[in-house]
Amino acid sequence: MRLILGPMEGVLDHLMREMLTEINDYDLCVTEFIRVIDQRLPKSVFYRLCPELLQGGKTLSGTPVRVQLLGQDPDWMAENAHLAASLGSPGIDINFGCPAKSVNKSRGGAVLLQEPELMHQIVKAVRDAVDPRVPVSAKVRLGWDDPSHCFEITDAVLQAKADEITIHARTKTDGYKAEAIKWDYIRQVKKASQISIVANGEVWNHADGQQCMETTQADALMVCRGALNLPNLGNVVKYNHAHMAWETVLELLLKYSGYEIKGDKGLYYPNRVKQWFAYLRHEYPQAKALFADVRRHNKAAPIVDVLQSAKEQLFRQAS
Known part of the structure; x- marks a missing residue:
């Protein structure tokens, strides 16, 4: 199973990534988002949020760390993606999933789920700005308030030639309510598209991971909150290790x-x-x-x- 340690703003910083990748066999990490508005950010911003760039884009234990960008302007997103890639990020991830009101208020994160055409423009601009060998991925939710919008959303990302899409199996209005998880929608998206799909949401233990992968038929799994609840969740999910004492x-x-x-x-x-x-x-x-x-x-x-x-x-x- 390919397993990714996802981003959590203000919690999963580089120090936490360092520690969790040392004790778990993660295949990839994604950084906290770097906010892009209307300028090419200085290199120091990238080094501050992703100091792994100074060591080949990997944690000390060797796990690749992909820079995540959040913004709504295709040109500036492309500029900053090009810079991140030139600094050594082993891929670019685009945040269309953050449900925070402060972020959505300034047209960032999940609010863009209401504008699939703009999402398409952003992903395409980023894809065109970086070397074809550099993977471009996007993290989304099923929709703003209607999970059936996931098909239009994922198609927008697919048509923009992204390499992979991570789907958090709830809408923005669902927040993080456990009962609102809708893994089956990921399976429907997987059946309808050719893009690599990463499933995300409500994975707290080995059984959850197995059920999620079986239900969604996804290509990979991303864990976020659960990795903080249970520090060795990566190896629990991947290898059915005992929960850390x-x-x-x-x-x-x-x-x-x-x-x-x-x-x-x-x-x-x-x-x-x-x-x-x-x-x-x-x-x-x-x-x-x-x-x-x-x-x-x-x-x-x-x-x-x-x-x-x-x-x-x-x-x-x-x-």
Whole structure:
């Protein structure tokens, strides 16, 4: 199974990618989106959001990392795609799926699902701007408020000569409601088109991954939120590995703390680790209990102390 670690704005940064690709056999990562408006962005923006460009477009463990762009102007999207490719991105991904109101308000992300013709123009401009050997992909939802629009949307991307399309199996108005998942639409798209299809949405464990692939008949699978709930989800889905033990997760939290505090995003560490805890508590009751202590602090040092104390307590209990 080809498995992709998808993007999550403000959470799955390069430090998280580094750690998750070290412990999972992912075939590809996609970055948080780079917002394109009306200019060719400086190289520093690309290096900041995708420092893997400085090491051959891969994480240290060797997983390729594809730059994702979000914008509504075909020409400027093409300009920035060309730059990203020239800096070494092993592909260009285009975001048509982000449901955030702040993004949609400025004509970015999922709001473009209402304009398939503009989507076509953007994908075509990007495809024409980069070397034919550089893969161009797009991430979409089934539609804005009607899942039957997925056929027109995917056709727009297909006709623009994209190499691959990732389909999140909900509409924008569905948000992330579990009961709204519609994997069968992906299967219908797959039957009706020749483009490579990546399925996305509501994969939390091995059984979900198997069911999603069986239902959709997709060529690959992308996981996002589940990879934060369960840090070794990649290998759980791919190889049916056992769910990571809480003691190991705690070690990862401390390792991540070292990454974040020493890295260029140290100031954001408290918010980042709290965001991660918000996901972990769905899988681990221990995370839910520990989160009550973590959330009281707004500085890195006392949060690390809380984590270290929890680790020491586990060690004492084990001995």
